Amino acid sequence: MIKRHWNKILAGTGVFALLAIALFTLLIVPYTVAANTAATNQKIIRYVRERFGIPDATQLTVAPFQDSEFSDFYKTVITVQEGTKKSAQPALITKDGRYLVFGDIFAASPTPQPNIAENSSATDKKIVDFVRTKFKVPPDVKLTVGPFRESQYGDFYEAVISGSEGDHKSSTPAFITKDGRYTVIGSIFNLNADPRSEVESTISLKDQPTVGPADAPVTIVEFADLECPTCAETQQFFEQQLVPKYGNKIRIVFKEYPLVAIHDWALQAAIANECAYQLNPASYFRYRSIIYESQGMINAANIRQLMLDFGQRVGLNKLKLSVCMDSRASLPRIEADLREGQKLGIMSTPTLFINGTPVIGFYPDRIYQLINKALASAK
Secondary structure (H helix, E strand, O other), rough: OOOOOHHHHHHOOOHHHHHHOOOOOOOOOOOOOOOHHHHHHHHHHHHHHHHHOOOOOOEEOOOEEEEEEOOOOOEEEEEEEEEOOOEEEEEEOOOOEEEEEEEEEOOOOOOOOOOOOOOOHHHHHHHHHHHHHHHHOOOOOEEEEEEEOOOOOEEEEEEEEEEOOOOEEEEEEHHHHHHEEEEEEEEEEEEEOOOHHHHHHHHHOOOEEOOOOOOOOEEEEEOOOOOOHHHHHHHHHHHHHHHHHHHHHHHEEEOOOOOOOOOHHHHHHHHHHHHHHHHHHHHHHHHHHHHOOOOHHHHOOHHHHHHHHHHHHHOHHHHHHHHHHHHOOOOOHHHHHHHHHHHHOOOOOOEEEEEEEEOOOHHHHHHHHHHHHHHHHHH
């Protein structure tokens, strides 16, 4: 429901599918960020390329920072050009140069508010009113704001906005400055973080569905949605081209990233998929493949029965799979994957990390390029 707002932002092809993510995390130096020097711009561009694996042939430019309507934020525009294709994306940067904001922001209070985490009721109402107005949320959809808690960003609290309409539920994070003045509905990024270290420290490789040996020189981590057609295409590419070509030189680690705001059976499929892994890890890859092959026949009404049928095809015990699915025993695994992806700013599927370098979308040439580069470096 709420997330449809940024799903629209992700429309586009080629490098422009990278734009909505890549522009989130620009490195802004912590001094006089209002002055765009050549050195500062080059530092931003180098960071964006490293963090999001954008090819050197793609031109990135940063417009001069300007004061925004929010006194603590500058605004800028990042332009991405690939050949004749050109796109621009606005962004907000805190004036201390520490954080970049992508999404919607509103001034919750004109003055600092003490103990905002303990006295959040007034801010909660403002958040609900803003979301309902901004995203045209109907009155019959109930909106609530969860408790404020510490976030990974030292100057912000985090809270979850939940929407419910009958059996349909959705959620999205909000970030509130600790002085209570601003609320962000969208994404915040620590502009001083090291991109590669952030990926390595965020993604867990322990007890994960995997194809290939743990000591392979190339590790590919895929965040995917089982209802996503492009993810199905990527799975076929893995099976028919990547694994046969590289064999034990690559390891593919699978992460569940169901986009529940736009896909009505993706979460149930992910639960079943992870149940398959818990019951018999060797069945996971084939089970996952069958789900993708069968996307056209799956819907919210028949998914439970089909997941059980698919389980029998790969040799899973139907009763055990049924119990696991109905109890949602595998849900904590999916929630852990979602937390990782959200921390990394993933907003579309598939998103791959090849030895830490992201590929957002399905681009075989780029995947081959990064694998071959990593293998050459490993010699």
